[in-house]
Amino acid sequence: MKIGIIGLGYWGKIVLKNLESLGHKDIILCDISFKNNKFQNYDAINDYKKLNFDCVFITTPTNTHFEICKYFLNKKAKVFCEKPLTISSSTAEELYKLALNNKTILFTDWIFTFNNQIDTIKRDYDSGKLGKIKSIFMNRLNLGPERYDVNARWDLASHDVSIIQYLFGEKPITVKWIDYKKDVNSKQDDSCLGFIHYNDFIANINASWQYRKKVRECIFEFENYFIVWDDFKRFLQYEDSSSINFPIYSGNISYPCGEYLSPLQNSIKNFFSFNEEDMKKQKELTINTIKILEA
Helix, strand or coil, X not given: CCEEEECCCHHHHHHHHHHHHCCCCCXXXXXXXXXXXXXXXXXXXCCHHHCCCXXXXXXXXXXXXXXXXXXXXXXXXXXXXXXXXXXCHHHHHHHHHHHHHCCCCEEEECXXXXXXXXXXXXXXXXXCCCCCEEEEEEEEEEECCCCCCCCHXXXXXXXXXXXXXXXXXXXXXXXXXXEECCCCCCCCCCEEEEEEECCCCEEEEEEECEEEEEEEEEEEEECCCEEEEXXXXXXXXXXXXXXXXXXXXXXXXXXXXXXXXXXHHHHHHHHHHCCHHHHHHHHHHHHHHHHHHCC
16 A cells, blocks of 8 residues: 655654554655655655645644645545544534545544544543543643644643543533643744533643653542543553553542554544545544534
8 A cells, every 4th residue: 555644743753663563664745845755765845736645644833734635535535534634623524524525534533532442441431431521620731842733722732632522522512712822932823721620520721842851640530430530640550561551539440551553543444444424523522622622
């Protein structure tokens, strides 16, 4: 299978590395900065319209997603696009409609919906084990990388909104965002606070790329359990542990790791097996997430 990657910035290089780790080698790279026809061991071009593949990965700045996705969907190619798909629910709707009309696949990489631990929480919530959700507190903080195309709400908080929508699937009653700069020299608002009010619970989101400590903590207060999911500490713990622990108010529940794939590897594998019904389900997640972010 021939694969094209469009955009070899920070995330594009990570996608390339993960494709390699999954055994994909027939890849052509595209980036407007390329000055020759080679990048590492791959053929490289600087004009995406020269790509004529059945499958493309789009990891370019967000404001280019719509144009590039539309071009390849019209070519009936399968499209993997990093989040956010667009910053407008109407343009996102247009892209999904185009994919359906052309009988092809549009896949948005909401990477944490392919995280094994988030899947475990969803399984236990759907089964009724956890009880009703009462409140959510999310902190997604780090120092960089600074974004120039979107602010912290669309870059960082979009992860948390997608997690909430994936787990619970409810539409909020009210949404309030406060975007601001911790560093006056930031090109975009580097920090945000979100307050999302649902029928039975409230979610608070705190996100910033101007914070000198890496924090990846999500606190879920359920009727029966109080779950603190620390994604940063999980990765550190995984190095020397055969299981992942969720700290619970009434003790610890241990979940075996099994065969471990990173969320991005899970996402890529799902993309290659994605079908029209899968896309329709993900469309609802994408549109609802974007509507909350653009509120």
